[in-house]
């Protein structure tokens with residue numbers, strides 16, 4: 001097909017959608033109006049680490065935005081406890097409605113008042129969107145009524161208001177109040193968060209990463225930047241034995257086997273039986289399993305490191321540096337005392353070879369990962385909706401780092417034998433990650449998935465991960481995990497600008513958004529770095545890390561006015577919210593104010609809309625001067 005044919009075909013398709021001059025005209029006006037609206041609100045979160053309840057609550061309370069708006073609208077007309085009650089109803093409508101029924105509070109007057117408040121709130125939140133967009137965000141069954149109610153214009157005789165009261169009364173009279181409250185709650189939350197970014201690490205440590213994925217599967221608009229823990233699970237699902245062993249090890253070490261066993265139907269029984277037999281010195285079966293899977297892991301890691309000198313990870317080969325009599329390991333020029341050297345399956349002369357039994361355990365585990373249909377569904381979803389990095393509305397999002405050398409330049413690295421750096425390196429790593437799952441799953445791509453999890457030059461990790469030391473070396477000095485120079489240079493504005501430029505982001509109001517590095521607020525660390533050009537939002541949803549961070553997670557919010565950060569206090573659970581109306585406490589801080597209000601025309605989809613307008617104008621010209629095939 002030559003270009004003229006393609007163009008003709010395209011305009012035929014466009015004409016089918018807009019068959020008359022009037023249709024074209026209406027659409028151009030509509031699109032032009034959209035361009036001048038404020039851009040939609042984006043929320044960013046990262047490092048969720050399986051903490052489904054906290055994640056779900058933050059999505060329900062829209063990172064605290066619902067409460068802010070409720071306070072703004074009703075501070076003078078409702079008491080604080082009434083406002084809290086309303087918020088809880090919006091967060092968990094079904095549960096709260098049930099409680100209201102049980103308490104006998106659900107009188108017609110209660111419904112009327114509650115619905116009016118919710119309509120007010122929905123009106124306020126919808127004011128920055130076109131009517132058409134708001135309509136699309138409404139639950140279908142109620143779209144018509146909601147549309148009517150949200151667009152009430154007070155007239156001289158208050159006719160409209162009377163009409164709307166009638167609608168509400170009829171609804172309540174027909175017993176539809178509950179369903180309508182639920183519909184409004186959905187709409188309110190959807191309007192408050194137009195788009196969600198997850199900057200990595202959904203998996204590991206916490207109880208329910210699988211539920212987070214299921215939730216995201218039903219979410220209206222989001223993207224994911226893969227974290228090292230996500231790529232680890234992706235590698236395991238692709239059949240990398242090292243990734244399988246690491247996932248299992250992480251689950252065992254966090255006493256969190258339910259996700260694997262119940263969530264993904266991956267049985268750990270072969271491992272626990274083997275561990276009970278071979279590591280019988282341990283009374284605690286969990287401890288025995290942890291020893292067993294750790295030894296298996298370090299053996300296969302050793303094999304990978306030897307296969308790939310280009311990973312430069314020889315100093316991670318520690319199983320062959322153990323001094324059994326002295327109970328030490330030799331590393332970084334020193335002998336470090338070890339907690340135990342009782343490794344019944346390690347042959348000191350051939351430490352990296354699995355015993356036949358270990359091989360069998362690992363093969364069973366790997367098969368279970370490969371056979372889990374639910375896992376495959378979740379991992380495909382991560383591939384479909386995720387990437388190593390993303391440029392979105394002038395921001396650059398990635399989980400870890402872009403490897404730099406000690407001079408602060410992008411480090412040249414080899415992927416598939418090709419030298420690359422900066423953006424090209426990020427692209428190359430993503431290509432291998434996709435090949436590892438969708439290609440022929442060759443060993444080298446699978447090994448690279450493991451490298452992406454823990455390599456010091458992996459954009460998802462960027463540090464030397466010391467699992468061996470953290471497991472067995474007593475001196476914590478050996479646990480320190482040196483980081484890539486990116487983390488030094490990203491403190492400087494010039495380096496951040498260099499990174500942004502590499503991705504074609506030249507404007508003044510561009511930011512790097514990272515996860516991965518817990519911000520230790522408790523020690524005075526700040527999430528904003530690089531003279532304001534970089535924001536790290538790993539605030540530790542992960543409960544295991546909250547003692548070191550001092551908070552329970554961040555949400556970064558980017559609306560038409562700029563960027564602000566919400567820092568969240570630990571979540572006390574849904575029951576606490578329902579019974580005490582005790583919301584998660586969140587503090588808001590303005591990080592950067594946009595030089596002028598950011599409109600849709602300034603956002604990425606503004607470009608697409610402008611192109612569409614240009615095409616429609618061309619269609620208009622065609623309608624007025626010739627036919628669709630170009631005949632005058």
Ligand SMILES: O=P(O)(O)OC[C@H]1O[C@](O)(COP(=O)(O)O)[C@@H](O)[C@@H]1O
Nearest residue numbers: 201205228229465466467470481516
């Ligand atoms: O991406 P994250 O969350 O920093 O996780 C990677 C880190 O986790 C560790 O494996 C430790 O894990 P745990 O705290 O779960 O034991 C470190 O060695 C590593 O640096």
Ligand SMILES: [Mn+2]
Nearest residue numbers: 201227228516
């Ligand atoms: Mn991480």
